Amino acid sequence: GQQLNQSPQSMFIQEGEDVSMNCTSSSIFNTWLWYKQEPGEGPVLLIALYKAGELTSNGRLTAQFGITRKDSFLNISASIPSDVGIYFCAGPTTSGTYKYIFGTGTRLKVLA
Amino acid sequence: DSGVTQTPKHLITATGQRVTLRCSPRSGDLSVYWYQQSLDQGLQFLIQYYNGEERAKGNILERFSAQQFPDLHSELNLSSLELGDSALYFCASSVMGLAGAGGELFFGEGSRLTVL
Numbered sequence: 306g307q308q309l310n311q312s313p314q315s316m317f318i319q320e321g322e323d324v325s326m327n328c329t330s331s332s333i334f335n336t337w338l339w340y341k342q343e344p345g346e347g348p349v350l351l352i353a354l355y356k357a358g359e360l361t362s363n364g365r366l367t368a369q370f371g372i373t374r375k376d377s378f379l380n381i382s383a384s385i386p387s388d389v390g391i392y393f394c395a396g397p398t399t400s401g402t403y404k405y406i407f408g409t410g411t412r413l414k415v416l417a
Numbered sequence: 418d419s420g421v422t423q424t425p426k427h428l429i430t431a432t433g434q435r436v437t438l439r440c441s442p443r444s445g446d447l448s449v450y451w452y453q454q455s456l457d458q459g460l461q462f463l464i465q466y467y468n469g470e471e472r473a474k475g476n477i478l479e480r481f482s483a484q485q486f487p488d489l490h491s492e493l494n495l496s497s498l499e500l501g502d503s504a505l506y507f508c509a510s511s512v513m514g515l516a517g518a519g520g521e522l523f524f525g526e527g528s529r530l531t532v533l
Contacts, residue, residue: 347524
């Protein structure tokens with residue numbers, strides 16, 4: 306079945322640094338979703354991408370839908386302490402039973 | 418606020434008991450998804466309903482069941498509870514429910530179940 310590989314698994318960065326994380330798959334996705342989850346809370350949708358090559362921003366966050374439709378990237382610029390959390394990529398399956406596949410998450414810690 | 422409402426937020430119960438978790442999707446969303454998240458783990462897909470009908474099943478135990486009602490709210494029933502069932506249970510909703518149709522998925526704040 307379709308799987309999403311997310312990297313890195315975790316990151317420790319200094320406040321003010323930029324962050325990059327990515328999500329890859331062996332199969333095509335038509336939609337890429339990026340979420341942030343803070344401890345004990347539900348995932349919050351950050352950015353949705355619908356077209357290959359699309360670049361979308363949400364404040365300091367920028368995400369791109371890869372040209373091959375098999376990958377997506379999320380960048381966070383000038384990180385701040387409240388960026389701490391787990392970032393997940395996700396996408397709906399393109400064949401068979403309809404469901405959303407989630408990446409394993411990137412755990413981000415920001416050091417002040 | 419995602420517009421997805423889950424109750425209760427916290428639940429503590431004993432092994433062998435049964436609990437019901439409730440979810441109201443965002444207005445206009447026809448699909449409801451249930452996920453389980455154990456401590457420091459990823460999101461495990463349990464089951465999906467679309468407009469009242471079961472559409473997809475994931476790693477849902479036989480002790481667990483769910484349904485979606487005509488008003489589109491959904492309930493997840495967990496029975497014969499075991500210690501390992503302690504987890505966060507999330508409901509999510511989307512407009513779409515068909516393969517390849519895309520669409521955004523919105524999560525509720527979750528129900529934290531503790532089984533003692």
